[in-house]
Amino acid sequence: MLKTVHMAVFDTFSDWEVGHATAHINRELWQREPGTWQVKTVGRTADPITSMGGMRLLPDLTLAELRPADSAMLLLPGGSTWEAGELADFEEKAGEFLAAGVPVAAICGATFGLARAGLLDDRRHTSNDPGYLSMSGYSGLDHYDKTETAVTDGDLITATGTRPADFARAVFERLGLYEPHVLAAWYQLYGDNDGAGFYTLAQYEQQRAAAAR
Incomplete structure (x- = not known):
């Protein structure tokens, strides 16, 4: 059964913040269940959008x-x-996901939106x-974890925008990708940036290919 991450x-x-996560969810290599994952993009409308990096794309579906x-x-x-409050509909959708027990992963500015929506008030994040999140007016500062660059609390993942690989690792771990x-080597x-991880990954793929013969 095909599983979809939206x-x-x-x-x-910020296209670079999710690059590791989306690329490796779509890439079958090293996965526990190759061929079972895909990423689909969700726009507020079906109109083309332009990322901060200048990439234009058509959403796969609407919000x-x-x-x-x-x-x-x-x-x-x-x-x-x-920060300007222009994405309140995505904040609302995130609340629907969490209420339904479906994970939400937010990085950088998206954490500000979740904070403003009250979704971080009672969750470690x-x-x-x-100080950045405090500007949202939220009430969850006591649950802010200064020791981690990516935090998972149940179905919620939050991360700083400067650590996209840490964000991706938390996403992969939550999905069981x-x-x-293998995740440690990734x-x-x-x-x-340790090349030894590549050789561990290559060895894993070789062993799996040999076992499939």
């Missing part, structure tokens, strides 16, 4: 069409419009800085 897209979304029951996770990238030792390569 990613919010809107003008100015009104998105149902938690059809999704494995909702990814919320940062962008320059969260992180972001770019405690990789075996634990982060060794992409998070720690």
Whole structure:
């Protein structure tokens, strides 16, 4: 059965913050169950959007069409419009997902939106800085974790915008995308910039190919 991770897209979304996560969800290599995952983009409308990096794309579906029951996770990238309150409909959808027990993963500015919506008031979380989230007027500062760059609390993942690999690792772990030792090797390569992780991943794929013969 194909599992779908949905990613919010809107003008100015920070494409690099979700690049690791989306690329490796779509990429079968090293996955525990290759061929069972896909990413679909969700726009407020069906109109083309332009990312902060200048990439133009057409959403796969609209926000009104998105149902938690059809999704494995909702990814919320940062962008320059969260602080202005222009993405309240995505904040509302995130609340629907969490209420339905479907994970939500937010990075950078998206954490500001969730804070303003009250979704971080009672959940352990992180972001770019405690002072940044305080500007949202939220009441969850006591649950802010300054020690981690990505935090998972049940069905909610939050991360600072400067650590997209840490965000991706938390997403993969919550989805069960990789075996634990494979995830560790993935982060060794992409998070720690340690080439030894590549050889562990290559060996894993070779062993799996040999077992399939």
